[in-house]
Amino acid sequence: TVLLNVPDIEDTRCMTDILRELGCDCKREGIRLVIDASKAAGTEVPEKYVKAMRSSIILLGALLGRMKEGQCSLPGGCLIGARPVDLHLMVLRGLGAEITEKEGKFRADAGQGLSGSELYLPYPSVGATEQAILAAVLADGVTVIHGAAREPEICELCFFLNGMGAVICGMGTDHLMIQGVKKFHDSLWKVAGDRIAAGTYCSGVMMAGGSISLKEVIPEQLEEPLILFQRAGAVVKRERLFICMKDRPDPLKISTGPYPGFPTDMQSLFMAFLSIAKGESCITENVFEDRFGTAAELVKMGADITCQGKTAVIKGVPLLAGTKVRALDLRGAAALVMAALGAEGSTIIEDCYHIKRGYEDICRDLRALGGRADWMESDTG
Secondary structure, eight states, X not given: OXXXXXOOOHHHHHHHHXXXXXXXXXXXXXXXXXXXXXXXXXXXXXXXXXXXXXXXXXXXXXXXXXXXXXXXXOOXXXXXXXXXXXXXXXXXXXXXXXXXXXXXXXXXXXXXXXXXXXXXXXXXXXXXXHHHHHHHTTSBSEEEEETOOOOHHHHHHHHHHHTTTOEEEOTTSSEEXXXXXXXXXXXXXXXXXXXXXXXXXXXXXXXXXXXXXXXXXXXXXXXXXXXXXHHTTOEEETTTTEEEEOSOOOOOEEEBOSTTSBOGGGHHHHHHHHTTSSSEEEEEOOSOTTOOHHHHHHHHTTOEEEEETTEEEEEOOSOOBOOEXXXXXHHHHHHHHHHHHHSBSOOEEETGGGGGGTOSOHHHHHHHTTOOOOOOSSTTO
16 A cells, blocks of 8 residues: 555554554655554554554454454543443444453454444444445445534545445445455555644734645545634635634634534644634533643633533634643644634743644744744754
């Protein structure tokens, strides 16, 4: 497998390390990653990687399809809520896997192989949908996933797998049909631009003013955020994504939800710039129950934010002030960086290692836009 446009981020390094542990040969050449899985024989995802990156649990389905067995620990990752794995286990059992749990580890066995089935997801979980897809592509027979997630990343995964010999249809809908195949063949794939990274830099414009032009972004994937940027006073041109902001933003009312709704991954980014909006804003978090942790850090910078249950009320102030804050998760870290761009004075963000999970070099990008940002000598700065 040859992947192009691969970002040099911690999550990519973590997944590459897992593949090597499983016996794959992985070589990186700039933005090109070559993966040779012909000698892969491992069946266990090492605990240290599962604790570091929650999404590594989706390898369980891939291992079941290829090796007929797999083992992994309870996942870790960002502290943004309970995020149970029950749906992951449900879809694997629905395809015929026998799963046991002992001492914090899951062991999955598929005997003679997985069998196609009809799967019903009670919630359009991105991770559980990916898990089901990765297991079903090598299962015997047809699998139909009802209530599947519709995120662009799901579509890209399906098109990528089809390029390897899988047979998947229904991309972009909540019903996916998968005809299992016996094996895959070599493939070449260019990874699409990251819509959340694009939204991050757009939110920086909303916070600090100015303008930005973004290449290799698919504006249709950001439809709801772009509508809200415009509603908050920005000039947005979609052809080659361009966004310009000349004044403090107007207040907004936002509710997060599965795609095509407003993405939960951009909730804290919007909270950051709404903290200087000309009025009162409200954000309702419907996806993760514990994703308002960044609000307390923004308050340290002078924001007026009150959180109760799944609702945050933000009363805009004229200006934030730089201070020392702490990153709690990946997108929260990005939100604090964007808040710091528009704050008066300097801001130090501790535990900023979170941001390296999803952004290749955010300081480099901000300097290119005229911001002043640098990593401190300490790895947590």
